[in-house]
Amino acid sequence: MVGLGACVVLAAGCASVPQQPPVPTSSSQERIAPEPSGTPEPQKPNPIVEPIVMYKPVIYLYPPRTTAVSVQLDVDGEVTVTDPRPDATGTWHVIANPSGDLVEIDSGKHYPYLFWEADVRFSPDLSSGTVVQGSETRAYLSDVLAQRGLNPSEAAAFIEYWVPRMEASPYNLIRFEGDAYERVARLHVTPQPDTQIRVFMVFQPLSHPIAVRPQKLPDPPARKGFVLVEWGGTQLSGR
Numbered sequence: 001m002v003g004l005g006a007c008v009v010l011a012a013g014c015a016s017v018p019q020q021p022p023v024p025t026s027s028s029q030e031r032i033a034p035e036p037s038g039t040p041e042p043q044k045p046n047p048i049v050e051p052i053v054m055y056k057p058v059i060y061l062y063p064p065r066t067t068a069v070s071v072q073l074d075v076d077g078e079v080t081v082t083d084p085r086p087d088a089t090g091t092w093h094v095i096a097n098p099s100g101d102l103v104e105i106d107s108g109k110h111y112p113y114l115f116w117e118a119d120v121r122f123s124p125d126l127s128s129g130t131v132v133q134g135s136e137t138r139a140y141l142s143d144v145l146a147q148r149g150l151n152p153s154e155a156a157a158f159i160e161y162w163v164p165r166m167e168a169s170p171y172n173l174i175r176f177e178g179d180a181y182e183r184v185a186r187l188h189v190t191p192q193p194d195t196q197i198r199v200f201m202v203f204q205p206l207s208h209p210i211a212v213r214p215q216k217l218p219d220p221p222a223r224k225g226f227v228l229v230e231w232g233g234t235q236l237s238g239r
Contacts, residue, residue: 051077051119054185056161057200057232058113060154061096063191064226069096071228072188077120084111122184124202124236128213129175131206137166140174148176149197149220150231158231162201165235169205175215176201187228194225201231205238 054075061069070091073079084104086092092114093105102111132140138159145155166172181200189196197220 051121052124052234052236053080054118054120054122054200054232054234056115056117057185057230058115058157059187060100060113060227060229061102061193062100062227062229063096063193066095066097067191067226069094070190071114073116074186074188075118075120076122076184077118079116079118081115081117083115084109118185120184122181124175124177124234125180126173126175126202126204126212126236128215129173129202130215131209131212132172132174134167134169134172134205137172137174138163144176144217145199147217147220148199149223150199150229151223154229154231158199162203162233166203166205169238171206171209173204173206173210173212174201175203176217178218187230189228191226193228195221195223195227197221197223197227197229199229199231201233202236203233204236207239 059071061071063069082092084092084094084107087106094102094111094114095105096102100112102114103109104111130140141159141163142155145158150158177200178198182198185200187196187198
């Protein structure tokens, strides 16, 4: 366990990954839960008790050639899980292959990504987002993750982890954090990636649909050069 404000340093060598076709997209509007009769009154977001748990952020590294890379994670909170475990100095030493495969230098073990979890002081803004029927969560995420810049393999791993936690809910309020997340979970990477795509989802189970402002998501950067991709999320208490 790493203490408050501590840093975990990861070292990796990587190589470029062949371009993969985007996940087919379709209009997610068709799958968003219909409003009940009448217009629901806008509701204020529930207050969030801090800290919250950031579940399974995983970091993929795709440099254009096999390269030694150091990644420093600096969070406003306490890192609780890492895999592989860092050495005594808080550094992970790995070699990344063109496929994204990471090999820990000391052990020779292979990893598909760098994994961490943390208790972090963070208050998501739930005044905007998307309300999705639980049974439609998989289809909605398939669309939006492609729009956020994940490739098919990364999106499938995200869906496999999160959908079982979401689809049993009658509805879910889903929001994707950007700058606010990156301010509390900072990555310092050497050499610096040409492209960084960090996808962090916040969701809250709902017993009934509510009215929220639609969230406008920025276009993801084009994947070029040395690419770093990260995805993770958190589940808030239901209402």
